[in-house]
Amino acid sequence: MARSAKGWLAVGLALGVLVTAVGVRTWAGPVRPAEVRVGIVTFLSGAAAAPFGIPARNAAEVIISELNAGRVPAPYNTPGIGGVPIRPVIIDEAGGAEKQVAELRRLVLDERVDLVIGYISSADCLAVAPVAEELRALLVMFDCGTNQIFEERTYRYVFRTHGHQILDNVGAARYILRIRPQVATIAGINQNYAWGQDSWNTFRDSMRKLKPDVRVLAEQFPRLFAGEYSAELSALLAARPDVIHTSFWGGDLESFLIQGLPRRIYERSTLVLTTGDTVLPRLGQQIPPGVVIGARGPHGALAPNVPLNRWFREVYTNRFNVRPVYPSYHMSQAIFGVKHAYEKALAANRGAWPTKEQVAAALRGATFDTPSGTIRMALGNGHQAVEGVAYGITSRFNTATREMELTQVFHFPAECVNPPEGMKSEEWIARGFPGARCP
Amino acid sequence: MNQLLIIAVDGLVFASWLFLVSVGLSLIYGVLRILNIAHGSLFAVGAYAGASLVVAYSTAGLWAPGALGVLLVAALAAGLVAGPVIERGIIRWTYGREPVMQLLVTFSVFLILEDLTKLVWGVSPYYAYQPYQLLGQVRIGGIDYPAYSFLLLLVAALTGVGLWWFVRRTRFGRVVVAVIHDPEISVAMGVNLSRVYVTTFALGSVLAALGGAFTAPMISVVPGIGVEVIVLAFAVVVVGGLGSLEGAAAGALLIGLVRAAAVHLLPVLELFTIYLVMAAVLLVRPLGLFGRVEARRI
Amino acid sequence: MNLPRGALGVLLVAALVVAGLVLPRWLVFLLALALAKGVAVLSVVVLMRAGLVSFGQGLFFAGAAYAAGFAMRWWGIREALLLVPWSVGLAVGLGALAGLLVARYRDIFFAMLTLALSMVLYGVLIKAYGVTGGSDGIRIPTPTLLGLQLSGDDARLVVYYLAVAATAAAAWAVGRYAAAPAGYLAHAVRDNEVRVAYLGAPVSRIVYAAFLLSSGLAGLGGALTALNVGHVDPGLAYWTTSGELVFIAVLGGTGTVLGPLAGAVVYELIRSYAFKYAPYAWQMLVGAAMLLIILFLPGGLWSPVERVWRRAQG
Structure with missing residues (x-):
């Protein structure tokens, strides 16, 4: 009897903790938003715009509108992110590292974006990564080449979903x-x-x-x-x-x-x-x-013949009359990585909207499908992709x-x-x- | 020996290009006393105009060498439209203001033109390589050069001679010289100053556009090409002596040869060559190679 | 309404102190950036008073910023109150050397020679990859203040107040300089150098002194920018950075000390909002705004304020 009372007590305690935990979470955790605001930073002016910036922006536009319409093949066939539409906020990467640090602060603190996908220039990546960390803002770098970032220090909120140079x-x-x-x-x-x-x-x-x-x-x-x-x-x-x-x-x-x-x-x-x-x-x-x-990886003419790639090439070419090139593929990796992480965190959270920390935890070390094949977040403590x-x-x-x-x-x-x-x-x-x- | 020959040819080829892109800047400074930063965007406008016209011309399948004439037409059209509009619309309101203000006005024009060219031509690159590959190759010192490079040399030489003839031998040219020496006395003698200014600015713009149009076939014409040209052109003109045609030629030759030598012998220095030449020349001759000392006004 | 000029300064500093507490954090950061730039703009204005336009202030701006970076990297110094004087000192040292070279030149030749020097520094920063990190630049960790470890928002706020204090000091120094004989003589050199020489004043010494002050101010701006941004790269030495400083000087007006500072704040705000509302045409907006100011407000943005102020003073 004593034993069973103890057992009941333990069960009761466990339940209590669970209920409180859930209660606290639903009380303190973020509510499901009306939209996921994604800051997208890419060159819209200057010499890097035509070869990189614009193909990347085009990819972001077409993928986000297709995602919101729920027209992307599996495993990304749910609309938006967990049913919540994605809303891009596009910013020019021009102006140098100093300008980009200020713009990142504005994106996070003023525009209140949920995360930022961006940066083609390595100098910009190196400058903004510590700032994102300081602001506790999710940052997914999508195209810069330097191998320094995750080899010199570790990050909690900063990721890179493509391989380095x-x-x-x-x-x-x-x-x-x-x-x-x-x-x-x-x-x-x-x-x-x-x-x-x-x-x-x-x-x-x-x-x-x-x-x-x-x-x-x-x-x-x-x-x-x-x-x-x-x-x-x-x-x-x-x-x-x-x-x-x-x-x-x-x-x-x-x-x-x-x-x-x-x-x-x-x-x-x-x-x-x-x-x-x-x-x-x-x-x-x-x-x-x-x-x-x-x-710079299995992209463009060298991309694998998988359903996601066939879909990507088709929607991109239909809209822009030119096929996607590697910066477009890099952008797709970042967006799909984010969607994958959010939905993984949502599932782990039993449908409750995840915190930034939960999304970061879900992206850390993740493996996900992209038009360039499967990406593994294998380096830099699970923050740096290998391809x-x-x-x-x-x-x-x-x-x-x-x-x-x-x-x-x-x-x-x-x-x-x-x-x-x-x-x-x-x-x-x-x-x-x-x-x-x-x- | 062979290497020296190659360096000389490379230097000459680069110098002819430098002269083409910078002589208009020198001309405008000589007459208007304004260092025109928008020169770089006029170069870009010329390049875009040349590239888009050549693309249209080539797609139409017309007589191939005609593309060279098309480049000339594009430069004339771009310069003759943009030049007077900028001078009459904006620059003329700044005559008599401080040189810094004038410089910044042209900088503002540069910023505006950068985005305007993007609005007109978009951000996708233009290619007009047909004329570049039209003329075949010339073999010098065991390596191939495109004949187009020597055409560029010819265009630069003709431009230089033409300008010299225009300034020294035509009536209008003499008026321009008079204005360069003393605008006030010129006006007193009945010179229509604003006509001289607008004509010179248009001519300088045509020259900038000409440099752009003839560069277009050998590059990918993309946003941002104008910025790179400005500092190069400034360096050439300052080395040669501001406002001097002979100076622009000498400055282009000096920088062209030094840079070619650096590329072949000491590639590490390539990045510095232009600035080192500029600093060295100014230290020895503070007004540039052909700069004239002006009378001090007390 | 008969306020002394010093009182206006105190009021403005008080307003900036309050601003740090009430404005949103991104705006405080932008303000710190603008103040740092404003100090560098003052360095341009000091030279402009002597009739010289420098397109190479990037030499000192970047030089000081990198000096801070190296002090952190090599010697592990993170104390802001050591880093700033060290960086400024190095900039003045650079200025003392460069000044020997360029102080004889005037007009466009001065502009181009200063530009060439700063571009040589740019080239060295790019080339000396092993030391300077090349175009990627180097990271500047969060500084300490009086030995206190700072992080996050506190660090931002401290750097902001550091910028406010440094700006106030710089503004005061420039004001004193302008009212001192050296400042008046510099102004006279601008109006007519030959006459100043005939009157027996040492023109080259006057110009050299202005150049030293200017290099120190540009260095102060650079050091503050480095601490605020947390990253330095060779772009700070590129001629467009120096050109931007001249641009802001004219925007704000070169006749006063407060004008350039106000110009820097307005410029940063214009640029930020142009980025936000016109990501595809922000250069055009900045250019057009500049053109309108030059054509219709020849004394700069501050000139109407100055006029009202003068009228109020009677």
Whole structure:
């Protein structure tokens, strides 16, 4: 009897705690809002708008309107986020890190957005991440490349749903050795700022590790947005390397390609364009056969043939008359990651609207489907995604898609081109890629 | 030896481009005493006009070399519309104000034009590479150069000679020289100052647009190309001496050659070349290579 | 209504102190940013009084901001009251060196030479990747005040009050300078340098002194910006940053001390609202606003206030 009384007491206590807990939660927890306000920060002006900012904004617009209409294939076929419509608040990323820090504060404190998806520039990402943490605001970075963010400190409210620049350039090195194992000399032309410097260093160091006798013939670093590469092209032509690596993007990449064509740079060297996917739909036949094309992950022309991707390509192309490129895919990863996390938190919360902390907990270490395949939040304590990377080489012009077709497409899985959790990228490369599992 | 030849060619090619994009700035400064920041947006407008006209022309499948003429027409149209509108509508209200104010007025015009070009042409890039690839290649020192680069050299040379002829040999040109030397006396002698100003501004705008239009075939024409040109053009003009045509040519040559040498021999310095040349020249010749000392007014 | 000028200053400082407590937090942050920028704008105004327009204040602005960053990174100094003087001192040192070079130049040549110097710093910051973090910049952790650890809202508020205090000090210093012989002589140099020289005043020393003061003020603005934003990057040395300072100086008006500060606040607000309501055309709005002010309010935004003030004073 005593025992059973004790048992009853325990049950009663447990129930009491539960009821209070639920009661407190429904009392203190957030109520289901009329809309989920999502701040979206992307370049609407300046040189990064056309190649990155606008394709990303377009992706956000089309995905959010399709989500709100409930027209996205499974597993995202419920309308909005848990039935609540999403309302984007779009902001220009121009103006520098200082301006963006002020704008993030305004978005969170004045516009009262529930979370922010944004940032293409690495400097902006580095500047706003601590601010989001200070404001306890959910921030999902969708396109910036630097590997520093989660390697230097840990965050609670900050996430990145795409891989960083390491995978582009380690992947490029591995791909080159696969298609041209006899490569003896390399050269690089990269923009003179962190993205260009990081990309070239990663590629060069990876090549040296993977094939120690490789020689570097030229390292060109023209000014960002220089637009005129006559002298650099001469230097590269005179050096005659087997492979030329470039992480150029946007107008700079297009200008470089246009100026390189009549100078027959393609006949002397194999060009590796780590962001080449963005120019495929634009330059068409201006890109000759034999150029190595990357997409900073399995995006665009290199995206997997899964239902989500087929849907994404179709709705995007129907609305904007051009196919989505990798920044559009990066945006889709951020939005689907957020929807996944919210709905996971909702389910864990038994339908009650989750707090920011619960959403963050749900996104931490999550695995979710996107048009680029399955994304795993595997690094930085579950805050940094890993992706595989794919490379291909241009072969012939396809008159139906009006793009160069890619052949010898090879997909490197995430474990092959990302450092393991807890190890800095630089160290990982210097030690010869410990733990990398490549096919 | 071969490398020196390549450096010389690269330097010359870049210098001709620099001259084209900066000579209009020097001309406007020489006559109006205004450093026109909107020069960069006029360059962009020229590039957009040239690119969109070439695209239309090429799609129509007309005689291919005609595209070069189309570029010229685009530059003339862009400059002759934008120039007078800006001068009559805005700049003329600032004559006699402090130079800083005038500078900031042109900066405001620049900001407005940046967004206006976006409204007119959108943010998607324009490509007009047809003329660039039309003329084939020239092989120098074992590497290929597009013949278009040498066409650019020719255009720059013709522009320079044409301007020189215009200023030295035509009646209007002499009036302009008179205004440069002394606007007050010129007016007293019956010169219609506002006509000289609007004509010069239009001519300077045409030159900016010309630089843009002939750059369009070798680049992807995107928003933001104007900003990059401003500082380059400023540097060229300051190195050469403000308001001097010969100076613009000399400044372009000096910067072009130094930069080409840096790219080939010391790529680390490429980012600094322009500013180092500018600082070095100003330290030795405070008014630039061809700058004239003005009479001190007490 | 016969208030002395000092009383107006005290009133404004009191208003700013209250503003820190009642305004929403994002606006307080924006205000701190605007004040920091306002101090840097004062540095432009000091030179403008001497007839010089600098397009290279970014040299000192960025120099001081990075100085704060390095002091934190290398020596672990996080005390705001040490960081600010150190950064300002470094900026003045830079100014003493650069001044030797540029003090002989006038007009557009002065502008272009200062621009070139700041762009060389920009290039170095981008290039010296291992030291400066390149274009990614470096993070500035939250400072301490008198050894007190701060975090979150408290830290923001402390940095804001630091900005208010520094701005008040800077405004007072510039006011004193303008009323001192050196300031009057600088004004005279602007009006007619040759006459000043003929009268026996040391023109180059006057200009050099103005340049030193200006570099210190720009450095103060840079240090405050760094502490407030929590991140520095080479964009601070880019010529558009310096150009923006000149832009705000004209917006606010260069005749007074309060004008530039008011200009900075108005500019930040215009830009913020333009971002909000016209994300696709904010440059056009800023440009148009600027054009209207230059054409219709030649003395700057502050000039009508000044006129009313003068009238009230009789």
